[in-house]
Amino acid sequence: MITTTDLTKVYRSRDREVTALDGVSLHVRPGEVFGVIGRSGAGKSTLIRCLNLLERPTSGTVTVDGVDLTALGGRGHRARRPLRQARARIGMIFQHFNLLSSRTVKGNVELPLEILGLGRRERSRKALELLDLVGLADKAKAYPAQLSGGQKQRVGIARALAGDPKVLLSDEATSALDPETTRSVLGLLRDLNRQLGLTILLITHEMDVVKTVCDSAALMAEGRIVESGAVSELLATPGSRLAHELFPVGGPQGAAGRTTVDLTFHGATAGDPVVSRLARTHGIDVSIVGAALDTVGGHQVGRMRIELPGTFEDNVLAIGFLREQGLTVELPAQAGLPGQGAPPPDGAPPPPPASGRTAAAGRAGEAGEAGEGAETVGAEGAEGGAA
Numbered sequence: 001m002i003t004t005t006d007l008t009k010v011y012r013s014r015d016r017e018v019t020a021l022d023g024v025s026l027h028v029r030p031g032e033v034f035g036v037i038g039r040s041g042a043g044k045s046t047l048i049r050c051l052n053l054l055e056r057p058t059s060g061t062v063t064v065d066g067v068d069l070t071a072l073g074g075r076g077h078r079a080r081r082p083l084r085q086a087r088a089r090i091g092m093i094f095q096h097f098n099l100l101s102s103r104t105v106k107g108n109v110e111l112p113l114e115i116l117g118l119g120r121r122e123r124s125r126k127a128l129e130l131l132d133l134v135g136l137a138d139k140a141k142a143y144p145a146q147l148s149g150g151q152k153q154r155v156g157i158a159r160a161l162a163g164d165p166k167v168l169l170s171d172e173a174t175s176a177l178d179p180e181t182t183r184s185v186l187g188l189l190r191d192l193n194r195q196l197g198l199t200i201l202l203i204t205h206e207m208d209v210v211k212t213v214c215d216s217a218a219l220m221a222e223g224r225i226v227e228s229g230a231v232s233e234l235l236a237t238p239g240s241r242l243a244h245e246l247f248p249v250g251g252p253q254g255a256a257g258r259t260t261v262d263l264t265f266h267g268a269t270a271g272d273p274v275v276s277r278l279a280r281t282h283g284i285d286v287s288i289v290g291a292a293l294d295t296v297g298g299h300q301v302g303r304m305r306i307e308l309p310g311t312f313e314d315n316v317l318a319i320g321f322l323r324e325q326g327l328t329v330e331l332p333a334q335a336g337l338p339g340q341g342a343p344p345p346d347g348a349p350p351p352p353p354a355s356g357r358t359a360a361a362g363r364a365g366e367a368g369e370a371g372e373g374a375e376t377v378g379a380e381g382a383e384g385g386a387a
């Protein structure tokens with residue numbers, strides 16, 4: 001639905017050049033919610049402005065719903081008619097809502113309909129229909145100043161849907177909202193995505209947004225896409241930086257003479273009692289040092305950090321066994337090993353605050369036991385619960 005090819009944007013002023021986008025190629029499939037995450041300055045806003053050609057890229061192409069926007073004339077607010085028409089099919093919502101304070105809620109939603117040339121009655125009918133869709137039918141006559149932040153964003157969403165877009169771009173739409181309102185606005189976006197088949201690309205610096213609503217995600221750093229893919233696939237990719245940021249597993253690592261292993265249970269593996277099977281079949285005392293359950297992309301996922309007695313070489317067979325069971329197995333950096341799962345230190349956004357049933361601190365006991373404190377789950381619990 002959205003494809004960019006080698007998209008580059010260089011801002012030039014008299015004395016310096018900033019490469020905000022450096023060869024960005026990404027593909028958003030029809031009907032998916034796609035999150036772009038990255039630190040401040042990574043190039044996210046530039047990317048989203050280039051997607052609807054509010055900003056003209058220096059080179060590369062942007063294709064939305066089969067139309068190569070970069071081939072259409074004009075830029076910014078001086079876009080020519082074909083580009084304006086193509087843009088009308090791309091809705092956009094903003095962090096600070098961008099509502100007109102002098103217009104009522106209904107008047108704000110009618111604005112794009114006026115620009116599209118609809119008559120007064122048709123505008124009124126459509127605006128009320130859209131307000132109903134976002135749950136604000138009773139606020140049609142209110143002014144933006146009389147609304148909460150979440151209600152303002154709902155008006156922004158209704159306005160963005162006025163041109164019956166196939167694509168909705170969201171520029172940090174929940175960053176100004178409290179956590180509960182964020183959840184409700186993300187819930188609305190997910191409902192619209194399902195009901196209308198709307199493709200949504202959102203940029204955010206909040207990992208929780210990606211975790212809550214996105215089917216796929218891309219990590220941006222220094223104008224480039226560092227990693228991207230379906231969230232479920234990323235979680236199954238050893239060493240994925242996004243997976244590590246999305247769902248960190250806690251617990252100490254690298255004790256001398258022991259091998260630390262991070263396991264991810266998802267899909268078909270979620271219900272298998274793999275750890276106790278490992279303990280039984282290989283006669284190993286498995287220590288669980290951290291475990292967590294969380295919902296990522298609408299699916300429950302379990303992660304567990306275990307320790308095996310002995311060095312990596314002593315545990316090659318056990319690790320092979322875990323891989324054969326279909327688990328994602330990662331070896332964080334530890335004594336005598338470079339580490340397979342730990343993400344490189346630079347470029348990624350800071351880790352999100354712990355959420356969901358994230359757990360683990362200190363040694364939590366031997367296999368099968370629930371750990372002390374917090375909400376640590378034992379081997380069978382984590383496996384069974386992550387269905």
Ligand SMILES: Nc1ncnc2c1ncn2[C@@H]1O[C@H](COP(=O)(O)OP(=O)(O)OP(=O)(O)O)[C@@H](O)[C@H]1O
Nearest residue numbers: 011018019020038039040041042043044045046047
């Ligand atoms: N109009 C501009 N002129 C010059 N440089 C710009 C312009 N807009 C953005 N930049 C630069 O491009 C780089 C990417 O900025 P951008 O706003 O796209 O990042 P971002 O990931 O959206 O950051 P934030 O989350 O803080 O908004 C930054 O170095 C920024 O200073």
